[in-house]
Structure formats: C-alpha cells, structure tokens
Amino acid sequence: MSGFLEELLGEKLVTGGGEEVDVHSLGARGISLLGLYFGCSLSAPCAQLSASLAAFYSRLRGDAAAGSGAGAGPGPGAGAAAEPEPRRRLEIVFVSSDQDQRQWQDFVRDMPWLALPYKEKHRKVSGAGLVCAPGVGAQLAPSPEPGLEFPWGPKPFREVIAGPLLRNNGPALESSSLEGSHVGVYFSAHWCPPCRSLTRVLVESYRKIKEAGQKFEIIFVSADRSEDSxxxxxxxxxxxxxPYTDEARRSRLNRLYGIQGIPTLIVLDPQGEVITRQGRVEVLNDEDCRGFPWHPKPVLELSDSNAVQLNEGPCLVLFVDSEDDGESEAAKQLIQPIAEKIIAKYKAKEEEAPLLFFVAGEDDMTDSLRDYTNLPEAAPLLTILDMSARAKYVMDVEEITPAIVEAFVNDFLAEKLKPEPI
Known part of the structure; x- marks a missing residue:
C-alpha cells in the first residue's frame, strides 16, 4: 500500500504544526481508509465542513484508541489488547487549492489530520477510495450521532429504501413488496409547478403501464415543506x-441519486439498478408508454424535451443539415456503433459512460444551442460540448466518417484535445 500512497501523495505529508510525516508510515500504522479532503481557506463551506470533520475525526480516533486499549497495560490475565475496528482505521489528508501560502498555513494549523505540503499542492491526486469534500461533508451528520454510517460507502437501493411505504388506498407496505418490479423513484413537491404538471401525466402513464400487465411501482420521495403539503x-x-416523517430515508435517497433538482424520475430495473435518470423526459415523450422501461438510446436526436441532458456532462453533438432527406437518420447510424462501444466499455467497469451522443438538425433548439456556444453554421459539424466546464471541442471537416468520429472521441477521452471556451 505504501508504494501506491507515495505515488499518489509524494514522500512527505505535514501536520498542522508543520512536522513532516513519511507517507510510507501510514501503511505501517494500519491505515485502511484514506480520506482526501479537497478544500480552500477562502471557502465558507470548507470552513464549515472542517469544524464538523474535526469533531468527527477526534471522536473516531478516540474510539479507536479506546478499542485498542490505549493508556492501559494488558494486566494479569487480560490477554492481548483488542485491535481497533478495521472500519475506524482512517487518516485524512488535506489537499489545498489555496494560492497564498500564509493563508494555507493559517487554515492547516487548526487541522488535527495531515496535509499535502503547500509546495506539492499542484500534484495531481486521484484514485483514492474515500473523498471528503464539501459535497460529501453533508453526510457527516445525517443522524443525531454524526458519522454513524461511516465510511459512507454506496449502498444498494433495496437497503436504502428498506422500511414501510405509504399508500392511499390501504395499509402501509414493506419495501420487500417491490421485489421483482421495475421501480420509479419520483422526487417531487407540491410547491413546484413543473412537478404538479408532470404528476398529472405520470398518473396516466402509471395506469397504462399497470394495465399492460407490467410489474411497476412508483415511490414518491417528497421535497414538500410541510407534512400537510x-x-x-x-x-x-x-x-x-x-413517509414524510422519515426524513433520514428521504435524505439517503436524495444522496444515493445525487438529486440536484425536481421533478426527477429515476427508473430502476428489478435488481435496483438504474435504467434511466431521464424518466421525466421519457414519460413526456412516450405518451403510450410503448418504450417502457425506457432503456437509454445510444444516440438521441436533440429536441426541446431532452436538451436538458446537455447539462449532465460532456456530450458529442453532430450537427447536420436536416433539410436533406434522411440526413439525421444517417448521422445516427454513423455514430451509433461508436456510442454503443463506449457505453459497453464503461458498463463492463460498472461506470457511467463519459459521453452522451446527440444528432442535431435544423430547428429553433439547434439554432439556440449554436448561438449559446458560439458555433459556426457549418453542417456537418462535429463537436463535444461540456456545459458545466463551459468548454467546447470542434472538428469542422467536409465529410464525417466513423473513423473521424472515433478518433475524435478517443482523443477527447485521452485529454489530447484543446478546449475552446463557450
């Protein structure tokens, strides 16, 4: 383990007091979990997280010391001191994005854990098992006892949903009744107008799917502001x-699927694996529910209803002149084998594909997208758009071939392309 840690972090770390610690000593101390805390002294959320994390860290280390019999000799007949529980063998390393060394020193001084030296702050740190950052920090106190669910590993849906579920026309059901069914996890709230609009459509879709003999259930996860609502x-x-009163379970479901906005409908297969996070789009586009359970298509034709997916991550968009008969369909057929190959590759690693694939024709939505991203009017035009990073990658060639698309995608994934700002 020490070789991996030295490759990841370098040879030395520092304490809040400025003392150097050899990285290889972490393995010798039996550390089995490494938390990388990415932060900055100028960030208010980081300051808030540091306070909560320090209390958690101190309590965890204290429990481990007590469990190992620290401070007390074995005594006659006591036997060997108990080993600390493996789940508690945690060390945290702070990785700073501060640009001022004095600010970094002031911030690190109060930390009870270790830190990457300021001179090493540009080291590319990746690949560790546990990451503590402001977004994860909210999980430190999901219950009256902070850190109760440490080390916060991902849990399967059946474990997160476990417990009673309410229904309007009868007694509560246990979550075990969902076994063998497709499930829609519906994050919504009465105060949200788009939610109410979707609910009306979803009620009809639910009825049609059930009448077709499909084993399907929806679970409402409320974001309402009161139990009456x-x-x-x-x-x-x-x-x-x-149940509205089960705030902990609602919170865990929100964290499990990284819910950023409502309404959101996530469709799961009978094993609890995600089929699509775009249930809202599918319901609105498939009035008769013929495509249920809506397995994702490798290549989408850009439309008003699915354009929101452009914000989910990098998207390959092939712009074509749809005034030519069959141009859009031909473009989809050109891209599809490459998209399927990428999707299959990452699915085998149990990871989401790093790209979505679109074909965009000539319409108002496409015009708006070109204007927003400052793209030329050329067609065909091969692009990768990363809205969250406000970056674009453009290949303007007279003819788009499968080899050109595949090379473009591979270069992007290998970080060989130079981005242009959006």
Whole structure:
C-alpha cells in the first residue's frame, strides 16, 4: 500500500504544526481508509465542513484508541489488547487549492489530520477510495450521532429504501413488496409547478403501464415543506411514498441519486439498478408508454424535451443539415456503433459512460444551442460540448466518417484535445 500512497501523495505529508510525516508510515500504522479532503481557506463551506470533520475525526480516533486499549497495560490475565475496528482505521489528508501560502498555513494549523505540503499542492491526486469534500461533508451528520454510517460507502437501493411505504388506498407496505418490479423513484413537491404538471401525466402513464400487465411501482420521495403539503399532494397519487416523517430515508435517497433538482424520475430495473435518470423526459415523450422501461438510446436526436441532458456532462453533438432527406437518420447510424462501444466499455467497469451522443438538425433548439456556444453554421459539424466546464471541442471537416468520429472521441477521452471556451 505504501508504494501506491507515495505515488499518489509524494514522500512527505505535514501536520498542522508543520512536522513532516513519511507517507510510507501510514501503511505501517494500519491505515485502511484514506480520506482526501479537497478544500480552500477562502471557502465558507470548507470552513464549515472542517469544524464538523474535526469533531468527527477526534471522536473516531478516540474510539479507536479506546478499542485498542490505549493508556492501559494488558494486566494479569487480560490477554492481548483488542485491535481497533478495521472500519475506524482512517487518516485524512488535506489537499489545498489555496494560492497564498500564509493563508494555507493559517487554515492547516487548526487541522488535527495531515496535509499535502503547500509546495506539492499542484500534484495531481486521484484514485483514492474515500473523498471528503464539501459535497460529501453533508453526510457527516445525517443522524443525531454524526458519522454513524461511516465510511459512507454506496449502498444498494433495496437497503436504502428498506422500511414501510405509504399508500392511499390501504395499509402501509414493506419495501420487500417491490421485489421483482421495475421501480420509479419520483422526487417531487407540491410547491413546484413543473412537478404538479408532470404528476398529472405520470398518473396516466402509471395506469397504462399497470394495465399492460407490467410489474411497476412508483415511490414518491417528497421535497414538500410541510407534512400537510405532502399529504395534500400525495392524495393525488395512486402509488407509494416514503413517509414524510422519515426524513433520514428521504435524505439517503436524495444522496444515493445525487438529486440536484425536481421533478426527477429515476427508473430502476428489478435488481435496483438504474435504467434511466431521464424518466421525466421519457414519460413526456412516450405518451403510450410503448418504450417502457425506457432503456437509454445510444444516440438521441436533440429536441426541446431532452436538451436538458446537455447539462449532465460532456456530450458529442453532430450537427447536420436536416433539410436533406434522411440526413439525421444517417448521422445516427454513423455514430451509433461508436456510442454503443463506449457505453459497453464503461458498463463492463460498472461506470457511467463519459459521453452522451446527440444528432442535431435544423430547428429553433439547434439554432439556440449554436448561438449559446458560439458555433459556426457549418453542417456537418462535429463537436463535444461540456456545459458545466463551459468548454467546447470542434472538428469542422467536409465529410464525417466513423473513423473521424472515433478518433475524435478517443482523443477527447485521452485529454489530447484543446478546449475552446463557450
């Protein structure tokens, strides 16, 4: 393990007091979990997280010391001191993005854990098992006892959803009743107008799917601001719901799927694996539910309803002149084998594909996208757009071939392309 850590972090770390610590000593101390805390002294969320993390860290280290019999000799007949629980063998390393060494020193001084030396702050750190950052820090206190669920590893849906589920027309059901069914996890709230609009459509879709003999259930996860609002909204729904009073379970479901906005409908297969996170788009585009359970298509034709997916991560978009008969379909057929290959490669690693694939024709949505991203009017035009990074990669050639597309994708994934700002 020490070789990996030295490659990751370098040879030395420092304490808050400025003392150097050999990285290889971490392995010798039995550290089995390494938390990388990425932060900055100028960030208010980082300051808030540091306070919570310090309390958690101190308690965890204290528990481990007590468990190992620290401070007490074995005594006659006591036997060997108990080993600390493996789950508690944690060390944290702070990785700073500070640009001022004095600010870094002031911030690190109060930390009870280790830090990457300031001179090493540009080291590319990746690949560790546990990452502590402001987004993860919210998980430190999901219950009255902070850190109860440490080390916060991902849990399967069946474990997160475990417990009673409400229904309007009868007694509560246990989550085990979902076994063998496709499940839609519906994050919504009465105060949200788009949610109410989607709910009306979803009620009809739910009815059609059930009447077709499909084993399908929806679970409402409320973001309402009061229990009365929850009850009023849920009374319109023919499916199940997590009790409003079970805030911990609702919070865990939000964290499990990284919910950033509502309404969101996530469709799961009978094993609890995600089929699509775009249930909202699918329901609105498939009035008769013929495509249920809506397995993702390798290549999408850009439209008003699916354009929101451009914000989910890097997207390859092939712009074509759709005034030519069959041009869009031919473009999809050209891209599809490459998209399928990428999707299969990452699925084998149990990872999401790093790209979505679109074909864009000539319409108002495409015009708006070109204007927003400052793209030329050329067609065909091969691009990769990364909205969150406000970056674009453009290949303007007269003819798009499978070899050109595949090389473009591979160069992007290998970080060989130079981005242009959006």
């Amino acid at each position: 929850f009850k009023q909204y849920f009374s319109e729904m023919p499916w199940l719901a997590v």
